[in-house]
Structure formats: structure tokens, C-alpha cells
Amino acid sequence: MNNPIFAFSAIRRMRSARTPLLVTLYSLLLATLAYFTVYGRFMDATVTLGDMRLSVDGYAYMVMLQFGMLVLVAPAMTAGSISGERERQTLDLLLVTDTGTGRLVLGKLLESFGFLALLVMCSLPMLSLVLITGGATFGQVMVSVAFLLLTALAALSVGLLCSSLFQRTVTATVMSYLSVFALGIVTLLPLWYDVKRIGDLYDAMNIVGQPLHMIEYTPLSFTLNPGLGLFSLLAAQTQMFSGTLWQFSYSLANTYAYLPFDHFLYCNMAFLGAASVLLTALAALNLHVRKPKAPKGSKRA
Amino acid sequence: MLVLDGLTRYYGSFLALDHLSLTIHDGELHGFVGPNGAGKTTTMRILATLLKPTEGTATLDGVDVAGRPREIRRLMGYMPDFFGVYDRLKSWEYLDFYARCYGFGPKERRRMTDSLLELVNLSDKRDSYVDVLSRGMKQRLCLARALIHDPRLLILDEPASGMDPRARAEMKGILRTLKDMGKTVLISSHILPELSEMCDSLTIIDHGRLVFSGSVEELGRHMSGNAPIQVRLAAGAEAGAVEAAVMLIRQYPGVTGVGREEGNVLTVDFDGGEDATADLLRQLAAGAPLVDFHRPPLNLEKVFMEVTQGE
Numbered sequence: 125m126n127n128p129i130f131a132f133s134a135i136r137r138m139r140s141a142r143t144p145l146l147v148t149l150y151s152l153l154l155a156t157l158a159y160f161t162v163y164g165r166f167m168d169a170t171v172t173l174g175d176m177r178l179s180v181d182g183y184a185y186m187v188m189l190q191f192g193m194l195v196l197v198a199p200a201m202t203a204g205s206i207s208g209e210r211e212r213q214t215l216d217l218l219l220v221t222d223t224g225t226g227r228l229v230l231g232k233l234l235e236s237f238g239f240l241a242l243l244v245m246c247s248l249p250m251l252s253l254v255l256i257t258g259g260a261t262f263g264q265v266m267v268s269v270a271f272l273l274l275t276a277l278a279a280l281s282v283g284l285l286c287s288s289l290f291q292r293t294v295t296a297t298v299m300s301y302l303s304v305f306a307l308g309i310v311t312l313l314p315l316w317y318d319v320k321r322i323g324d325l326y327d328a329m330n331i332v333g334q335p336l337h338m339i340e341y342t343p344l345s346f347t348l349n350p351g352l353g354l355f356s357l358l359a360a361q362t363q364m365f366s367g368t369l370w371q372f373s374y375s376l377a378n379t380y381a382y383l384p385f386d387h388f389l390y391c392n393m394a395f396l397g398a399a400s401v402l403l404t405a406l407a408a409l410n411l412h413v414r415k416p417k418a419p420k421g422s423k424r425a
Numbered sequence: 426m427l428v429l430d431g432l433t434r435y436y437g438s439f440l441a442l443d444h445l446s447l448t449i450h451d452g453e454l455h456g457f458v459g460p461n462g463a464g465k466t467t468t469m470r471i472l473a474t475l476l477k478p479t480e481g482t483a484t485l486d487g488v489d490v491a492g493r494p495r496e497i498r499r500l501m502g503y504m505p506d507f508f509g510v511y512d513r514l515k516s517w518e519y520l521d522f523y524a525r526c527y528g529f530g531p532k533e534r535r536r537m538t539d540s541l542l543e544l545v546n547l548s549d550k551r552d553s554y555v556d557v558l559s560r561g562m563k564q565r566l567c568l569a570r571a572l573i574h575d576p577r578l579l580i581l582d583e584p585a586s587g588m589d590p591r592a593r594a595e596m597k598g599i600l601r602t603l604k605d606m607g608k609t610v611l612i613s614s615h616i617l618p619e620l621s622e623m624c625d626s627l628t629i630i631d632h633g634r635l636v637f638s639g640s641v642e643e644l645g646r647h648m649s650g651n652a653p654i655q656v657r658l659a660a661g662a663e664a665g666a667v668e669a670a671v672m673l674i675r676q677y678p679g680v681t682g683v684g685r686e687e688g689n690v691l692t693v694d695f696d697g698g699e700d701a702t703a704d705l706l707r708q709l710a711a712g713a714p715l716v717d718f719h720r721p722p723l724n725l726e727k728v729f730m731e732v733t734q735g736e
Contacts, residue, residue, distance in 0.1 A: 128526045
């Protein structure tokens, strides 16, 4: 790739002793999970149908574990990428080169993404165990990987924008996590209608002939929630959560009635991709030098 | 040619740069002097395309610095007053990285990295990690980085600050080489004597305003024209002869005061030109036991204090 920032950051990351250690720990964690849920079960001579189901569950747990780890790790990875250059007093040296702010932020994003993609790729042998025992197809495993990578990319771009906006890495890191969790919570706000519906149910019991208040629309914000994207992925591929979700929330059930799990997942993935592009562009735009305004009352030449 | 025309910059309501205008010719080593907070770094950051002026323009060979920053970045190399280096990176890799940022291919990068390390006397540190180099070495490496794309104009913000005398001497040597290579260099410092030794021309600014701009000789003439002349008469001269000399000087047109110090030394405040000074010397030599007659060399520290004091 002809992006000097990417190549340079990748060399420095790979030289760090922490990198191989992290890859090893990540793989070991998933391998342990895979052993207890899939492989260990099939060491016995007899394999029951329940064991088969367990291997599918093991696959789902691995996807969930990776989702959780990526969401937790990614914002911090890029939150220091630009503010760190600022703190190290190397940002100006980069900005006066021919690189341009677009290539600068893209290089930073892709380098962190490359490392997370490496972690996800390392998990492929463990995820692929489900192909031996049955329960998910190769295509479905690839969709899971694509979803995980898009989640990582979106979380990284949140960190990148915060790093561009805030001078200090500590502030950028805190703001990145707050933004990621705010997205998770705000997009779930239509669940409030479920609480209202419970109230309506009580009213209906008390007042005879009162029509029950119904929500007859799909809240758009649900499709923007990566957590619901994960549930849809697992529900579509392994039927895990599919029943629970219907019972848990009327508005969610309503959403999934209009938008099947796999379609919901693709909407979610499209949102993650679009958000990544938008946030990265904003991060680059913020680094552009702007003309200051003269204060009011200042003399003009 | 670098032309600054009415360059003004506010930070909020604080006026950091107040209609600064000056011209720097090609191939000049131009010193930019001023006390801390005078606006040197603001000017340099505007020229380095890192800040935009509130008003006014700066042009390099007719190219507007604020309007066409990408073009300017190819013509200009910038070394900031404070800069950091990356850890886990060797000296040659550091230069190689910045060369890549300018889009140079592997062969060119290798060639220019080696020649620049040689220019800044760091060839023996080629494979050393950047973060373990001394401050002076880091500064020279940063200078090499600023030269990586062979810029016509070099903007060096306090390149010798914090260096020991030996490192300063090395930096001066490198700057002379750059001047011989035909580069235009704008170099800032808050120490006037440091710059006057090596620069062709100087600009002094204070509180964001231009105080003086011209050649070092012009500054010398400008300031030393007012410096008192020291006259020493023979130690064994009779009191009458000394009195006669004092009278002679006092009566000379243009002499505004004569002071007497120990050892028959007189200080003469005289604002006449060079011809008048020569005539005064002739008359004194004819009628007094004259041993020495000279204007003391310009005390640049004092000049700097005087020039920036009234602003």
C-alpha cells in the first residue's frame, strides 16, 4: 500500500514486543473457548445431538467474545493516533509534508484496522471448527468476519475523529468510549415504547372497550445499533436469541417482523461502513488549517 | 523571493502579529530576532502553512502561502522550535519515512537519506535509534528531515536552542553550507549576537511589529552612529594638555557631550558622519597627546535591548 503513514506505523507496531503478545493472548483465549465448547466435546467416542448444538453455540460465543473485545479495544487504539502525534510534537512535521490530511488519517485508520483484522484472521481456524461439526456454512462464517471487521472499523473511526478533535489523548479516549456507548444506548431509546405498552395493557384491563395502543412502525435507530446487529447475525445464523428477542421487546419483535434478521444485519453493516467513511472524512477535515476571524472592533489595514 | 505584506494574526482577541511586511531575497540567510512572544513562531508557522493569517499575505516567488499550501510545502522545509521523534525507529528510517511522505521512490530515498546524513554529520549514527540520540543530534536530524525534498526556502525556528557551544558551532557550519548551496534560509532566535555572526540580513520584531529590517551592516551603522567615541590620551600628559583636548572636542560641531574617566580616557558623544569623525581625529592628533581614538564595537545584546525596549 502506497501510504507512508500506514507503512511506517505498521513497522513500529510490529517492532513492539506487545504486538506478538497480544496476538498470542487473543488466540489463546479463543482457543480455550473453542476447546471447551466444540473440540473437547468431540473427543468422546459418542457424540449426541446436544453436543452438536453446543458446537454451534461455541461458534456464537466466539463471535460474541470477539465483538466485545473489538468494541472495547478499538476506540482506544485510534484515540491516540492523532492526539498522540500532537503530544509528541510530530504532527506539524507530518502536516508540512506532501501527504495531505486525508492520507494521514486514512493511514492511521488502516494501520489500526490492519492489526485488528490480524486478530480476527487469527480467530478463523477456531471459528471454522463449526464447519467440521456443522451448524454454519462457510459463507456464514465469512459474514460474521465481515461484520466483526466492520464493527472494528466503525469503532476505530470514532476514536480517530475524537483524536482529531481533542488535543489530549486522555480526553480523546474518554470521549471515544462515551460516543460508542452513547450510540449503543441512544439507538435503543425506542424500547421506551415497550414500557408504555405495558402501561396500555394495564389500562386495557381496567377500561373495557379501550383499544390497545400499538406501535405499528419499525424504529430506524435499531438498525444503527451494532449490538442488535450482532444479535441479528447470531439469530439468523444459529437461531440463538431469536426467541428471546421476540419475548424481550415488543418494538424489537415488531422490527424483526418487518425486517428479517439477515436483512436487518445487512442494514446494520451498511450503516457501520457508511459511519466509518463519514467519521474518517470528518477527522481529516478537522485537520485542515482554517482562516481565523478578526475580533470585533479590530482595526483593518 | 519571500514577500510578507501586512501579515496580521489574532489568537482570539490577542494580536500576535501586527501588519508585518518584509522582503527576503533568494539565497539570503535571514535572521529573525525578537524577544519571547514577539511573534516569530507565529510568522514562521504561517509561512510553513500551519496557520492562516487573519489579514495580509505572504508569497514565495509569487505563490500565495495561505492560498496554495500544497505548492508551498514542496518549495519549503520547516523545522519547528519544539519537535518530537518516534521511538523504535532508526535514523535512516526516520528520514526514509519523511521521504516517502513526499512520494520519493526507494532508490531516491536511499540516496538522499545517505547524503543528508552526511551533510548533517550523522553518517555514523545511520543505524542508531532516533530516541537515544543527543539533543544536538536530534536537531541536526530534524534539519536533515526539513531538507529531504530539496526545498528552496528553509524555515528554521530556533534551531540552536538548548545546544551546547560545540553543537552550535556545528549547526552554524551546516547553515553556511546550505547558504553555499543557494538556499534561502529564514532562521529565528531570541539572541541577536548568535544570528548577526552568520546572517546576511536581519529582521527584529517585538510585540508582533517590525522594529528593524536590513543588512547586519545597516544595523551596525544605524546603531553605532550613536555610540560614543572613546579617546585615550597619553597617561603622562599634563593636566593642561588634557583640558585643552577636552575644550577642542567640546567646541567641535556635532559633539553633544564629553565625559572624563580615569587614565585620561574621554567618552565623546558625537553624531557626525564618517567625514566629520575623520576631521575630528585629525584635529585631535595635531593638538593633543592622542594614544587611541575609536568607537567601541557594537554591543549587540545592548542593541537588542534598546531596539525592543521602546516598543
